[in-house]
Each structure stands twice: as structure tokens, then as C-alpha cells.
Amino acid sequence: MSQHRQLAQLLIEVEREMRALDLWQASAPSAEALSSAQPFCVDTLSFCEWVQWIMIPRFCIMIEQRQPLPASSDIASMAEEVFKEVDADTAILLELITEIDRTLRALH
Template sequence: MSLKAPTTSDLFALLDEIAHTLREIGLNTERPNDIALASTAPFCFDTLEFHAWLEWVFLPRMQQTIEQELNLAAPCNIAPLAEYQFATYAEPTHHLLALLAELDTQINAYFDFPMENKI
């Protein structure tokens, strides 16, 4: 059974819902300084907390990738990392985790990665 690929509107709505949920559960942050955002460490682990990276790096880059019709180098698989990172958070992150899992599914369908490349 084949699922219908999401539209750009579907993806933008999902990105917006993730950003809204970050705000709703109190995980939004003020914009980090340019030095923190310029980190070359994976996920800016040396300069940002994971939720700040989601808000200020990941979400804008995903939106830009979709807007500019760029390709991803590999399938999106952010939900497992989010689940690991949010395990210690006091805030309720269940809905956010579900949205990130949905984003993985939708992004990978949108970019049409072969099934053997999906993690």
C-alpha cells in the first residue's frame, strides 16, 4: 500500500505546529547569538540545548530546504534523538515527540527516499 506524498503546505503546517508546540510547552527560547548558531558540532550540542537547536536551526533549515526545493542528503530521523534528549525534561513532550515522528515520516515520503535507505 502506497501513501500519498505530502504537499509543501502539509510540511509547512507540520513545521509550524512543532514550533507552536515548543512555545506551548515552554521550550521556546530567545534567539541565540550568532556564535552559538554557527557551531559546527552536530546539533550544536556544544552551544545549544536540543530544543533550542530544533527551534533555531532545524526548523528554519527544513523550511528553507522545502522552499528552495533542495534535496536532503539522507532520510530524516530526528524523532529518536528527540526522544533520547527529552527523556530528562520536566516538560510534557509526548505531543512534540509525536509531531517529530510524523515529520520524519512526512519528510521522508516527500523526498521519496527508497525504503532500504529509511532508518
């Protein structure tokens, strides 16, 4: 399976798991919140909002346009810290995000 296809499948699974855990938002944050220059938009979005509204859409565009994917990724470290405060079993979601990191690192 190509890395683009593998990443696409992982993104579908991340969305499915976030929905199952009720971490998926029904409405988008403001354009201002989405335009933060901070890593993970920590000043304007929750981590789950960042995954839903920034990470997944950007990766989808890269996949659809067959653009080069990032050479490295460390999203799981942030997820691990954030999920300590989430009142849900996020083990599967964390594993999926960890697998995204592995997939991107495997490209290079």
C-alpha cells in the same frame, strides 16, 4: 498534500507545541553558538534551541525555495533522549518530530 506542504504544516505544529510547553526561546543564541559543526549543535545549543534556531529555519528555506528535502531523518531518536529530561509532557511534540522523520523518509 505535497511533502513540502506536509513538512511546512508539521513545522508550524512543532512551533505551536514548543510554545505551549514553554520550550520556545524569546531571543536567539549567539552567532558562534549557531555555527557549531557538531550534530544538533550539541556543544553549544540545547536540543530545543537547535529545533527553533537551526532545524525549523533551514527546513523553511528549503520549502520556500522548493529545494529537495533530505532523503532521511532521525531527529526523533535525539528528541526522545532529550525529552526524558524535560519537565513537561512532550508526547505530542515527540510525535510531531517523529512525523517529520516519516515524512522525509517517505520522499524516497
